[in-house]
Amino acid sequence: MQSKTIGIIVNGVTGRMGYRQHLLRSLLAIREAGGLPLADGERLIPELVLVGRNEAKLADIAGRHGLTDWTTDLTAALARPDVQIYFDAQLTSARQPALAAAIAAGKHIYTEKPVAESLTGAVELARAADAAGIRHGVVADKLFLPGLRKLKRLLDGGFFGRVLSVRGEFGYWVFEGDWQPAQRPSWNYRAADGGGIVSDMFPHWHYLLEHLFGPVRTVTAHTATHLPRRWDEQGEPYDATAEDAAYGIFELAGGVVAQINSSWAVRVHRDELVEFQVDGVEGSAVAGLHHCHVQHRAATPKPVWNPDLPGGEDFRSQWQPVPDNDQFDNGFRAQWEQFLSDVVADRPHQFDLWAGARGVQLAELGLQSARDGRRLPLPELA
Structure with missing residues (x-):
């Protein structure tokens, strides 16, 4: 059976969720299974680039799992032509600028939530991704x-x-x-x-x-x-x-x-x-x-x-x-497989950045409701 590879930047892999659910139980599990079966009979093998801020932790994780491609330089990783997908599991405060840079670099986006700290930021990301013509998804585990x-x-x-x-x-x-x-x-x-x-x-x-x-x-x-x-x-x-x-x-x-x-x-x-x-x-x-x-x-x-x-x-x-x-x-792996299939088939992912923006909207209005002590409507996002 023939196989092909897809390059994926995994940013935030030193965190609990990024490591346990996304790296260990999803992407490495897909690799160990021989790749993701595709509709055309081929298998898709994720080639991973680990990114983070702590060089020692990255080296330790890479060494434990036989990975050699890691860096603390996100800009350099995004400039690589052999990488097609950017995944983000960082702190929320660091997420929006990293996603914006990945969109500007033409990478498909898959990310943890919330996608941004504000609704304005979340909508900006969704609009930019649509304008770039990339595929984008948000974890809905x-x-x-x-x-x-x-x-x-x-x-x-x-x-x-x-x-x-x-x-x-x-x-x-x-x-x-x-x-x-x-x-x-x-x-x-x-x-x-x-x-x-x-x-x-x-x-x-x-x-x-x-x-x-x-x-x-x-x-x-x-x-x-x-x-x-x-x-x-x-x-x-x-x-x-x-x-x-x-x-x-x-x-x-x-x-x-x-x-x-x-x-x-x-x-x-x-x-x-x-x-x-x-x-x-x-x-x-x-x-x-x-x-x-x-x-x-x-x-x-x-x-x-x-x-x-x-x-x-x-x-x-x-x-x-x-x-x-x-x-x-595993629920995280199941959605990773769905997103990868959508990227290869060039079709929209059901849980996209607009869905992520609506989640941020609910959180923002929930906090406002608590401050004001009143019920608030959720306007539709344009």
């Missing part, structure tokens, strides 16, 4: 995970009838960093460094709601910094200036109401770190990242409220698991 793919199957099959509401719970306790190390980097909790759970998670909720249930029309949000003091990677205390929790209500086209709580200051009492309950006239479902359970209208019990008696029903046992019916690969 949660839609490619087993639980959400099962939920999409239920929606496509009409299981719910008319969908009424969506309720989401996301989060876990991120340790303050004093007596136990924090599981997230300290910049996540400093507003000046682009931190905050709204800019991090609202873009996720936007593509999920838009793709599964319909466009978001309004947002009402309340934010909080529940833990105002944390300790950084060097064990030094610092003031947390970004919100660590957000409570949002999103009204969607067609009348669906979504409520999603996001928090890094919550202890988990559910099956997965994120779960969504979808209620419809004909049935309901609870979907996490891996599992999905349903209860049909005909199998719905009739609970009776009686506060004088202890509850005797095992409500969880009244739900049925949705079978896999498929083999689910």
Whole structure:
């Protein structure tokens, strides 16, 4: 079987997400599998150029995985004619100028989110990419995970009838960093460094709601910094200036109401770190990242409220698991494969920079809603 290569700059590979999900479990996994099978029977082999700011870390990662092409000079990497794609997993504050430079260099763009720190910046990137005639995509990893793919199957099959509401719970306790190390980097909790759970998670909720249930029309949000003091990677205390929790209500086209709580200051009492309950006239479902359970209208019990008696029903046992019916690969890898296929076929990627801009818009308006204490509409982007 014939193969061909495609050059990919991977910027931000020294970070947790860039290394674990994008390099290790996606691009290197595709290489180890012999490349991505294409429609014409060929296989596409990613040739990687690792980019970052820390020379020692880059050399260590490259050495561990048998890679030899790495640099701290992004400008030089973008000037290479043998590189077709630029991928960005840097800090949010560094992303927009790097993406703009890659677009100017004529590279196809694939990036983590948020794509920029402001809606203005995100729209500028989308317009520039369109004008350059390149293919562009934004990571929408949660839609490619087993639980959400099962939920999409239920929606496509009409299981719910008319969908009424969506309720989401996301989060876990991120340790303050004093007596136990924090599981997230300290910049996540400093507003000046682009931190905050709204800019991090609202873009996720936007593509999920838009793709599964319909466009978001309004947002009402309340934010909080529940833990105002944390300790950084060097064990030094610092003031947390970004919100660590957000409570949002999103009204969607067609009348669906979504409520999603996001928090890094919550202890988990559910099956997965994120779960969504979808209620419809004909049935309901609870979907996490891996599992999905349903209860049909005909199998719905009739609970009776009686506060004088202890509850005797095992409500969880009244739900049925949705079978896999498929083999689910890593969600990040699945979208990488879709994006690479779109680049080779020269077709638009479904989750493009405009979708990324709408996610930034939701985050920006969510923060404004929290400041103003009011519901805000989401204008369509031109």
